[in-house]
Structures are given as structure tokens and as C-alpha cells.
Amino acid sequence: MVIMMEKEATESQIEHVIEFLDERGFSVHRSTGVEHIVLGVIGDVSKLDIRDLKVLPGVADAYRISVPYKMTSRQFQHENTVIKIGEVEIGGDEVVVIAGPCSVEYKEQTMIIAEHVARAGVKILRGGAFKPRTSPYSFQGLGEEGLKILREAADKYGLLVITEVMDKDQIGMVSEYADIIQVGARNMQNFSFIRALGKAKKPVFLKRGIAATIEEWLMSAEYILSGGNKNVILCERGIRTFETYTRNTLDLSAIPVVKKLSHLPVFADPSHGTGIRNKVIPMARAAIAAGADGIMVEVHHDPEHALSDGAQSLYPQQFAELMDQIRVIAEVIGRKIADKRDSN
Amino acid sequence: MVIMMEKEATESQIEHVIEFLDERGFSVHRSTGVEHIVLGVIGDVSKLDIRDLKVLPGVADAYRISVPYKMTSRQFQHENTVIKIGEVEIGGDEVVVIAGPCSVEYKEQTMIIAEHVARAGVKILRGGAFKPRTSPYSFQGLGEEGLKILREAADKYGLLVITEVMDKDQIGMVSEYADIIQVGARNMQNFSFIRALGKAKKPVFLKRGIAATIEEWLMSAEYILSGGNKNVILCERGIRTFETYTRNTLDLSAIPVVKKLSHLPVFADPSHGTGIRNKVIPMARAAIAAGADGIMVEVHHDPEHALSDGAQSLYPQQFAELMDQIRVIAEVIGRKIADKRDSN
Amino acid sequence: MVIMMEKEATESQIEHVIEFLDERGFSVHRSTGVEHIVLGVIGDVSKLDIRDLKVLPGVADAYRISVPYKMTSRQFQHENTVIKIGEVEIGGDEVVVIAGPCSVEYKEQTMIIAEHVARAGVKILRGGAFKPRTSPYSFQGLGEEGLKILREAADKYGLLVITEVMDKDQIGMVSEYADIIQVGARNMQNFSFIRALGKAKKPVFLKRGIAATIEEWLMSAEYILSGGNKNVILCERGIRTFETYTRNTLDLSAIPVVKKLSHLPVFADPSHGTGIRNKVIPMARAAIAAGADGIMVEVHHDPEHALSDGAQSLYPQQFAELMDQIRVIAEVIGRKIADKRDSN
């Protein structure tokens, strides 16, 4: 941390700042700039609230010159985290596609969709059993019954299961059905919950909050990593901006930014990121081109009758074409996507 | 809901839209504008996802012409909700000030601050026992021990207690100590939690999420009201914008907006809304001038040693002056604030 | 400026950074933190693009620890700038109210409104003759004819004139009619224009751009001050956020922030800041409570027939009541507002 004193700061103000820091166990290095005294703080400042320094008398401003996260940082671990679940590697050379319905609605629906996406080359099946909904009057998901259907469909087509958990109470039960636990954007800073995920036995798929800075997102990952669970996958899913034409603004530049700052795999969710079917396809391609380690896409065989998010779900045929396109794009940047399966 | 068809929409596309709505129990009124066929949807559209209409073939756009919340709306209840707790009325003629430390740290700290704010005319003591922190390495609160201290201090000085609950598991326990349950901004859309608050026995103080539209905020209140708990107090505490000089941008215009849309009381929290002590005072005055039913302010007798948010905590003397100023401002708009107590 | 090297930065990378700075005339002070080498840059860094440092090999991050503006800063001039125009002082003890129609429409309209606002205690008449409109099909203003009407109305009622200039070509002509030149939010970074205003003979009323940070706003003021025109009045008029209920989000916290950073007077425009009549009044009061040096308010005797912004224009009677309220609020914080005039 660096502290710039005001031009007119008195010696006793400077000393007060130094004492403030000394009292908390920090050394201070004092230097004189053209116009200002500058104090360099030496020690682990991650627990200091920078604003406490900014409001001390005589302080012009204070700057944190280090990141507040540790285990999440690429400084902490240089090589990419690769998460292996069965035969699937996340964060490795292969770009991994997660697909499936927004909500698990009924068995046949999930089976049909699972078959379609498996044939197209998907390795992980998504489907919501517990749905966070803005309105208390909307469909809230099938609950455990939905998890059973999801597991059965995934097993039949050789897929892994990812599903959203809304609450720390559900972690144990969901872990019996799912291979990856998804944390929704609205829960990214539900600290009781993410702290509990540090003890979970399953990898966590951590969506970025719609108003979360990249730093806050990585701090939430730090809650999980520092709790003992090293298997965190980040997922950009759109941030809130003034533009309302799309549901959110998918911030694809977050992908190269996170790849530089952290060793964790980073995905994109173009379905929630745009909210409109015909925007999902171009943004899915763009996410791969931007270097994502994978994407999560909603697919439905009958979107007009979907119980949630039908408007952003791709038809199976659209999805299959998308897979063909992104296979080529992945190769352009030296990666690959699983082949489609033989339809026999 | 109103649906505008594309200029070139075919008759069969129009019929498909009508069938889509008919299948879901809606009547449709068809009219012909200068350039477009317009369909008016009749029925309770609160469960319809408007995007499902927007993506139907031939549809140019769709517009929801009603609000998605019901019980929260001033259309539902014309007169202001007034919440009575003991002798305190929230949402009535009196403007109510909540004050106290950010965190309960130790008994003497809470006692000193409680005495100061009680003398200045405060009716409700705040203090955090469970702290949501961006960093897993920051002080997380004293837990139940903090609640005991808070209750004791409040009782000694004749105050009510408000404190933050982070999780649905804590509702029962906290309800034994607190008079009002506070929901933090990051939990405004933690739906499991706010659903559970619909069954709580205590009033709920619902902070606006930093990226929540006013509509989403009122929808979260709807979760609580529709669950059976009519006592919800809204609190504006700053939204996230591009401006980083202040911690958040306190959206005071939300106060008159909410007063028009809803019958619920609305407060402002200038401490979190600005994050900087010398900005808290002007914004606290401004909140009262804008018509808030109350404010929540952080006060600390020794902010330099506060364990959280010292930088935004007022000194007791500053707070007492603020109280004197806002008493006059409240009167200007036909309201009042409790007198200071005799210091004997 | 402070530069933090990566933990693994090589000696030759560090030397390259030092050479880069040396070549541009800066001294460098090297120190060693717990984990990182830190370089302090000594000299006037206002012309350095900080990103040029950030992308040098081995650099983890770089921080500007000084503000990029000079003459605008309170470090440059401690005491408040007070602008005297005739008998009006802007930025002094008195809070100054500017009022009038959005657009000058026809002579009688302007006369009626001028009389109303003058009686209520206003000192400066506003009115647009050149209107920046989002749509090319909207009313664009009366041009010079409007300026003549405005001047005549102001002279009749002993008022000063403020009006918007859209273009550097208009500065000379408008200066013949107006006492203060207003720069609209969309032109805050029209650099040819604001550079030319540095040579103007009239004070400049510089509205904040809807997406401008406070720093960028002060940098635009710097263009004018550094060009030789010391008389700049800043005006907060709402920033763009995700909230769409109000036209913009009036950022009242910018008022105390600017008062600390700069010596220039700062106003607020609650009419554009909210865009809705019944929100203008509470936000006008709030602006005064927050410490604004003045406000600019739109008033119209017949808003339903106004050619622009009728929806946000106050009726004369509403405006008179507002003036009575803010007189009391100004006093609370040790300031005053001119009395209403005798209506004889």
C-alpha cells in the first residue's frame, strides 16, 4: 500500500499515520516526491481497509498496490488448474461444452435433450432443479425429483451432471446427484453459502455476479479455495449495464483478463448473458474465440413450452450447427472440442 | 401486455401468437395501427416471460404494461404501511433514525455508542453480529455473543435492536434478540432466504441490491409480503455505477420513486451509500430532504480502531450535530424527528 | 506514479522500466517490498499514459498517485472561487437559484415565466435557444430570435441570462446576449468546443457528462481554466446507470466530493437529473441539503404545451413553494437564498 500525504500535511499528521500502521504491525518506508511525502507500507495489507487510511488527517489518498486474493492468483500458482472429473478435463487443452435445459421439467423432456446434446459432442449435462426466480409467482423447479431425472438422463448418455444449488442446506443432498455444483450470479456474494462450499466434495462452478467486479469475483473464489476446495470453475454470464436491449451485457473481455490474473478455468454462459435465442449463437462463438475454457448453453427441444427461459434456449438443430462452428474456432487458437458422436 | 407484430407478419404468424396465448388462458384483443397489427393480451400476465413472446416468429416487440408485483404496490394498498414496534412507528409522521456501530466489537464499545445515539434522539440501535465481508480474511463478527451485547445495550438505553441476518438458518436465533431483521444488499435476491422471511415474526429491513432495479427490489419485498409477513421496510444504500470515487452511488431519487409505487416505508443508508465519513453528513441531510421515512447511520466513538467500516462511521459529536440539522429539514416537509434526550 | 513489478521480474526487466522513464525525464526511486520490487516515479507524470507502463514486461501493475488536473484542484487554489456577475455572487455564501423554461418558445411564454421566477427570488433566468435533441425530428430551438426574447425578459425583471451553446461557432454571438454560457452534458468532452471556451469572455456553466467520472469532468474544466477563463461553474445533472425509472440518476454525492477536490462552485440540475416533475422537488431540496452552491430548475406556466421537457417542468406555484422550503434548508447549513420579491 502506498499513501500520499497532502502537500500541507504536518509532521505530526505524518507521524500519526506511521503510528496507525505501526500499531497494526506494518513497517513504513517514507520518501519525498516532487510535491508530496509518500509512505510505502510493508507487510500483508490484505486485512487493512484502505479507506481507514484515506480518512486519516493529512492523507491525500491511499492506493492498494497488490491484489487482495491469494490462492486464486496466478502469482500463487503459475500453471492452469485442470479439474478432472471422470474422463473430462476442465481447464486443459479441450474446450468443454455444457448444455441442457434451463429447468428439468419432466423425464421425457430431459431425456430427449440429453440425447441431442450428447450426440453433438457435449460432455456435461445442465438442468435446474432449484430455480432462483425474480418473482415468487414463477415456476421454482422440481427439487430433488428433478435431480433424479437429471442423473438418470446423464447416466444413460454418458454425461456428467451440473446443477445449481441455492443454499448451503442443499449442498449435501445435491452432491449425491451432481458432479459439479453451480452457484448462481445472485449468490456469488452469499458468504455463508460460499464459505460452506469450501468444504464441499464437488467442484464448484461460480458464476460472476451481475454487478461484481472481476476482483470481487476472484475474492469469492478465494472463499472456496481458502476453505479447502481447490476445484473452482469461473463463469462469466453477463453484467448489468445501462443497455437494456439484451438482458445483460456479456463481458467477454473478462475471459482474457481472468486468464491472466488467475489459474482457474473460466467459462462463458451466452444464454443468460444475452437472454435472446438469436444472440446466443454469435456470442457462444465469440466466447470461444476470446479464449474461454468452455461454454454453458441452454438447449430445449420445445422452447415454446419451456417452463423457464425458453426464449434463450436453442433448438437442438441450432445447437448442433453451433458445435460444428466452434470446433473450427477452437482449433484456430490451438484447442479442440470433442467430436460429435456417431448417431447409431 | 401489448404485442406489436412486424409490418410483414403473415396471418399465420399472427394466429400462432394468438394460439400461444390462448393455450395459456389469455384473451387477445387485435387492433390495426398505422403500420402494425397490435395484439393486446388480457389476463394476469405476471407469470408470462415477456421474452417468450418476443421470440415468436413475426413479433416485432412485446411490452409489459403492468407491474409484476402486487401486494407491494400502492395500487394494492393506498395508504402507507405504518409498522409499530413498541412505541416506535415506522412509516408514519415521524422520521426514524437508526444508528450504532457497524459491528458489535466488545461490550463497552456498544454501550458507549448506544448511550450517545440514544441521547441524540435515536430510537433504534444497529450493530452487526454476522458480517458479510468481501474477503474471507476480514473480521466476520462476534456471532451470538454480539447479539447479546447489542440487546443489553439497547435495553439499557430504551432502544429497539436491528441487526443483519445472513442466512435463513439464523432467523430463529436472531429473532430472539432483535426487533427488526436486516437483509443486506448482497442477499436481496437470495430467494431461499427471503422466502423464509415471509414466515418470520419480525419486521424485515430490506436493503436494495447494488445492481437491483427498483422493480426487482419491490419483487423481493413481494416474496416476503406474499409469504405472510407484511412488515417490510425498504432501504436504499447505494447502487453500483461507473463512478468509483464513492463506494457506491446513493440513488436518492429512488426515495420519491418508491413512495409513489409502493406503500412500504423507505429509508436511506448514507454510510454504506458513500463509504466516506465526510460525505455521510451531507447525504444524510439530503435523504431527509428527499422524503425518506428514516435513515440508518453508522456511529463509532473511536472509528480509527473500529473493526469494520471505521472510515464511514461518524464521531458521536458529528452525529449529534447532524441530528440537529435534520430535525429542521424534516419540519420543512411536514414531518418530525424525536427530540434529543435530557442528558441527565 | 508507483510501479509494482511482478514477483518474478528479472533485473533486465526492471532496468528496462527505469530506462523507459529516464528517457522521458523522470527519476525513479527503487524499493523492495515483502514480495515485490516497487518503483516510485518522481516528476510531473500528468502527460504519462499509465497504461504504457502497465504493459511493459515484468510490470504487475502501475498506479497514478496524483490527480491529472492542476488549476482545477483545491491543492492549486485553497479558497473557493467566487464568480461575480453584476450583483450576483456564485460560489459565495448565497445559494443561487437558476430557473426558467427548458426552451424559449415565444415572447409571452418567456415573459410570464421570467416574472414568476423573479418574484420567487431567482437571480438568473435560463432558457434554451439552441436545443440538443436525441431525435433529428424534434424541436431544435428558435436560435438567435430566442436569445433576443430571453435577454428582453431578463432585463425586464432584473435577471441575468444563462443559455446553452452547442458549438464553438456560436460562442461569440451568444456572448452578446447571455451572461453565462452553458455547456450541455453531451458536449462536456467536445474538446474543440471546450478549448475555445477557454478564450470566451463569459463564465461557463459546465454540465457533467452522463458517463463522465468526476475526474474527467474536472479535466474538462481544466481545458477551460488552462485556456485562460477562470470562471467555471460545475453542474451535476444525473449520470447514466442501469436504473431506468428515472431519466438519469442524480449523483448528489458528487457535490461534497467536488467541493473537496476543487475550488470551483458546483450546482445540481434536478430537472434533467430526474426527468419527472414530482421527483424534481424532493431532489432540488436534497441538492441544497447536500451542499450545492445552487440549483438549476425548469419552470413552465403551461407544461402540457411546452415544446420540450414539459414533463419535468414545475408549475410556478410549485416552484414558489420549493423556494420557501430550500430557504430554510440553506440556513440549516449556514447559507442563505435570496428573499422573494414584493409582488407589487
Added chain:
Amino acid sequence: MVIMMEKEATESQIEHVIEFLDERGFSVHRSTGVEHIVLGVIGDVSKLDIRDLKVLPGVADAYRISVPYKMTSRQFQHENTVIKIGEVEIGGDEVVVIAGPCSVEYKEQTMIIAEHVARAGVKILRGGAFKPRTSPYSFQGLGEEGLKILREAADKYGLLVITEVMDKDQIGMVSEYADIIQVGARNMQNFSFIRALGKAKKPVFLKRGIAATIEEWLMSAEYILSGGNKNVILCERGIRTFETYTRNTLDLSAIPVVKKLSHLPVFADPSHGTGIRNKVIPMARAAIAAGADGIMVEVHHDPEHALSDGAQSLYPQQFAELMDQIRVIAEVIGRKIADKRDSN
């Protein structure tokens, strides 16, 4: 336009709304919903300010159910606008790459860069001669001397020229040197200027303002089209959001959105959109994958000594590799990019 009356609206309030509209030449269609009277407005409502309706007594809300732009809309012109300049077609099958230095600095610099980009397959050379700079103390461009250099370099390597114009006074002079006139983000709503561009003889490259909604951007295009200049190219270059890690947030979803709403070509500028060199490449690829008609990229042979935006300029070798990658991506979506030239 559709107007929803309040549940309790009186008959005289409804009649007042109808008269208000009748007076302005609109027909009104009245219908009765479940809870509300709804009024449909028939006629060209593009000149109506919707807020004027919203504030009428008894009105609950009003909704514009048409877009305010006309000539810019795909409803107005179904087929894509293809702009032909010499042998280059913009908006056709070919994806067009614009590249060159941020600023023209000196002749040799521009020559070297022009040669590099021409060889890589570029058709249009960019370079700033008039630079809009946040700080009055930064390099402001070479002016007309820069234009001469740019033209000479372009002619030598068979390229077209695009350059930024900051002011309507410069349009004539710049038009003598440039093939395409660029309007910067900060000038998108400089209405005097864009109105004048409606009379310009050259195509206009209109960057999106950093706080402009897509609708406002298309309205600014409407100024130019309605003035008589049909050749407008839109360019997304990043919007301002709360995320500060990147200079702006490149909103790539705007590309498919604009392609649906308008017939005009749409480009992306990943250099300004991210502001950081190693983010430019992934975002350039992503823009092509998202369906852009072209990209504008800054290239410099010696970025460390660039006078502006060196941090976001690609090295020629990086740029050549990028061109190879995007050629493949363009093909995936059925388009093509010009081959690299023989280096003889």
C-alpha cells in the same frame, strides 16, 4: 404508443388524455383490460415525448411501441447497406479490416505501419491527425500535416484512408484527404456536427458513445441519413460500466442486435474497447465470430514510443497472426477476409 390509465382514473382524466392527443393530431383507440383502461395512440408518435403522457393525471404509465428512428431501421430498408469505395465493399460478404497507428506521428512511422498492414490484407488505413484527449496537456495530433502523411502512405500501398474529424469546421478540409470520416465516441451526440455530416460527401464511420444505448446510437445515425448521407458505418468501441479493469467493456452483443435492427454495416474496435494490447487479439477474434462486418485495430511498429495509445497497439507480427486467425473464423460463418499480399 400505448397508455395505461390508473385503476381509479376518472372519466374526465381519460377524456383529458384523449383531448391532449387529439389536439396534436392523433387518433386514440380505447379498450378495457382486466383492471385498467388502455388507450392505443394511432399516428406518427416519433415527435411525442412519452414523458408528457406519463405525467398527465390518471395515467399509470405509457409505452412507446415503435422505434423512434426510421431510415436507419431494417423495417425501412430490408437488404443490407453495402458501401462501395473504389474496390472495397463495406457491409457485403467480405469482412473488412481497418488498421494503422492511433496517431499519425511522423512520415516514416506511418509508412512503415502502412506497409505492414497492407501486406497482412488490410484495405483501409487508419491514423489520427486530430486527437480528442481527456487532458489538455496531452499530444493533440499533427493536424493537416498528419492528413497529408496519411494520404501519401495510403496511396503508396493502395489503401483507403479513414481519419477522425472532431468538428464540423474540419469536414471540408478532411474530406480532401480521407475516404471515410470517423466520428469519435464523445461526438456521437454532438448534434451540430452530426447534422452537418448529413451533407458530407464521404461515408461516415460513427462510433458508439460510451454511454449511448443502441437506440440513441441509431438515432444519431438517423441525423446523418435524414440529412442526405446514406453511407453510415456503425462501430461498437466499448461502453462504460462499473468494471474498471478494462478501459471500457466491449459490448459485442451489440453486433447481432444492430444487425437485426438496422441495415447499416457494423464494426468493432477492440483496441479502444479494451485498451490493453493482450486483450485486443482475443476480442478482435471474438468480434468476427460475433458477426461484425469489420474491425478497426491499432497497430504500431514501436508501441513503446507511440505518442498515444501505445499500450493498446499491436506489434505488426501480432497483427499478421491475428489476420490469419480471423480469416478462418470469418469462413466459419460464411464470410471472407482479403488474402495477405505477396511480400514482393
